[in-house]
Every structure is written in C-alpha cells, then in structure tokens.
Amino acid sequence: MTTDEEAEFTALVRRQSSFVFRVAYAVLLNAHDAEDTVQEVFLKLYRNSGWRDAKNEAAFLARVAWRVAVDRRRSAKPTEPIADSTLDPPSAQPGPEEMLVEASQHALIHALIDALPEDLRLPLVLSAADDLNSREIGAILRIPEGTVRTRLHRARQILRQRLANLNARNQENLHA
Amino acid sequence: MPERDELDLLLDAGLATYADPGLDSGLEERVLSALAAARMTTQERSRSAWWPKRLAWAVAVPLAASLLLWISIAKISHAPSSHIQQAYKPETAKTPNAIAPRIEAGGPAHPSEAKARVHPATSMRLIGSTQDKMKSCPLRTSEAAKCAPLPKLDVFPKPTPPSMEEQALVIVANTGPASPREALIESQQHADAPLSIVALNIPPLAVPGEGKN
Numbered sequence: 342m343t344t345d346e347e348a349e350f351t352a353l354v355r356r357q358s359s360f361v362f363r364v365a366y367a368v369l370l371n372a373h374d375a376e377d378t379v380q381e382v383f384l385k386l387y388r389n390s391g392w393r394d395a396k397n398e399a400a401f402l403a404r405v406a407w408r409v410a411v412d413r414r415r416s417a418k419p420t421e422p423i424a425d426s427t428l429d430p431p432s433a434q435p436g437p438e439e440m441l442v443e444a445s446q447h448a449l450i451h452a453l454i455d456a457l458p459e460d461l462r463l464p465l466v467l468s469a470a471d472d473l474n475s476r477e478i479g480a481i482l483r484i485p486e487g488t489v490r491t492r493l494h495r496a497r498q499i500l501r502q503r504l505a506n507l508n509a510r511n512q513e514n515l516h517a
Numbered sequence: 518m519p520e521r522d523e524l525d526l527l528l529d530a531g532l533a534t535y536a537d538p539g540l541d542s543g544l545e546e547r548v549l550s551a552l553a554a555a556r557m558t559t560q561e562r563s564r565s566a567w568w569p570k571r572l573a574w575a576v577a578v579p580l581a582a583s584l585l586l587w588i589s590i591a592k593i594s595h596a597p598s599s600h601i602q603q604a605y606k607p608e609t610a611k612t613p614n615a616i617a618p619r620i621e622a623g624g625p626a627h628p629s630e631a632k633a634r635v636h637p638a639t640s641m642r643l644i645g646s647t648q649d650k651m652k653s654c655p656l657r658t659s660e661a662a663k664c665a666p667l668p669k670l671d672v673f674p675k676p677t678p679p680s681m682e683e684q685a686l687v688i689v690a691n692t693g694p695a696s697p698r699e700a701l702i703e704s705q706q707h708a709d710a711p712l713s714i715v716a717l718n719i720p721p722l723a724v725p726g727e728g729k730n
Contacts (some may be wrong), residue, residue, distance in 0.1 A: 363536040380552070447534050466536065
C-alpha cells in the first residue's frame, strides 16, 4: 500500500468505524464482540484492498460487517447481551434531570430494539444508521426490497406498541 | 395522533443513538492501533520467514546437485565404454584369422596364444567356444554378467584326438624344413617394405646395314 492509500484507508476507518460498530452490535448485542468485529472487518479490508472498488461505501461496509459478525456469532458461544452504559451518547447540554430522563428513555428504547428479532432489528438499524434505503438494505441482507419495507414497518410498529404500553404503565404507577 | 408523533420522534431519537460508540469513545484509534499491530506482526513474520526459506534453499540446492551428480556417475559407470567395445569387437573379429598365421609362424604374441601354439586343435576349439560365447552374450559388461552360462554337459568330454590333417599340420610345423618357414616369415616381415626396382640398362638397337650408305 502506498502512502496515499494508507492515508485514504485511515480516513475510511475514522469515517466508518462507528457505522461498522453499529451493524456488528445489531447482530451480536455485545459491545466487546462488536469492537473486535470492527477490527476484523478493517483488517480484512486492509489485506484484500476491495474497499477501493466499492461503489456504495456504506452498503459495502455494512455487508462485510454483517457477514463477519454472523460468522463470529456462529463460532462464539451464545452469551447474554451486556448492557453497556458507555454506548450511550453524551447528551447535548441538558440539565441533570432532563439528562436522566433522556438517558433513561434512550436506554429503554435501546433495550426494546435489542429485544426485537434479528430479522427486524437489522433492517431497522441499517435504515437509521446511515440513511440506507430499502433497496440498499435488501442488497446487503440479500432479501427483496418489499420484504425490507415490511420488516421496517413491523419493527417500528412493535417498538411503538411496546413503548406506548410502557408509558401507560408508568402513568398508572404515577397516579397510583 | 399527537401521541403517535411523539412516539415516533422518541423512537427516531433512540434509533439514532442506538449502538453509537460516540465521538470520544476512541474506537477509531483502537482500530487503527490494532491495524498497525497486525501490520507489524505481518512484517515480522515475513522477515522471520525469510531465514528458514533461505536455509531450506541452501540445503536443497546442494542436495539436488549432488543427487544429480551421483545419478550421472552411476549412469556412466553402468554404460559400456566405447574403448572397451572397440577393443573387444576387433578381437572377436580378428581372432580366427589373426592367430592362425602366428600359429603357423610359431611366434606367440600373447600368452593366450601360447596355448594355441602348443595344440592347434585345442586352440581352434577354444576360439570356437569363445566365438559362441560372444554370439550368445551381448558386449555390455553389465549384461554379460547377467548372461546365462553355457549349458553344462552331464559327462566331461574327453579330448578328441587330432584328425589326420591336424596331425600332418603339426608334423609339418615342427619337423618341416626351416628355409620355407623362414622365407615365409621374412616375406611377411618385408611385405610392407617399399618396392625397389632396379634400373634397366637396355643397349640401343643396332640396325644392320646402317652407315653403309
């Protein structure tokens, strides 16, 4: 690899590491395994230099990350997902109470997403992470575009329903 | 509907931060350092793999060369040499014709021919048996070693007495006058000498009646 290519690859790592991590996490539900997957993905890309020919960078990386994560899950023992507080983003500048409420709400939604079946969770994460459209998600996961749309709709429906139920339960608890 | 919109916004916000390592998580740096470490390991591996490869070549090349040399030497030692063949063939070809005059001359040139001089009949028989062997066995020494021996007779053959012609020949050779033998030997010795022709002295012819006119 030349110096220019090295610099280009370093830029790619800086640009897409988070996205690859999210895809890997959506499959593995474990921050440590997801980070190992990110390293493995970029190491593979560095060795075979296939990243230069990719037309859609995000779709290409998502495809590679998904395959590597699935392979890692197959070879690894099944483990319980670990709630990692470091995955939560640092909030903008809200007050302590708002921050607590917001963090708790995000954590709740993250837990709900984790609880989704994988065939619904992955299209949802891909659609949210890098604004990939249904066609691109279908190409990554090798499923028809219509199936992607159906799964996205179902995933959002389930999340809304569960979130509404939780809110209603919280309201009842407050009144009681 | 407002509740739904609020839920949607909440979901979108939650999805946007789902599995996001954050800007200050240091994920990129860890990935880059892991890549650098892997690169270093690969370089070290290739560097360390260089010596065993060279050592293997250093052993393999002389080994192969010595093997080739050994094979070529073995081939040469098994192959029939041309000078042996040349020395062997004329001997077989010449033997009956070459020895016979020497027998007659009585001068053996080779120890093996001395036997022939003692008893011409036996020598002829020996020559005949040698020729039979030559015919039955190939000239190559390696193959000659493998050649089957001549069949053995049940009873060892008695020496047959020489025939009348052979006896006469022996008598002539031993008791005959020395002058013809010596003349024959001398003629054979000078056979290759250059011929000398004595100059002819022819007197001019005298025509009768010349000078009378």
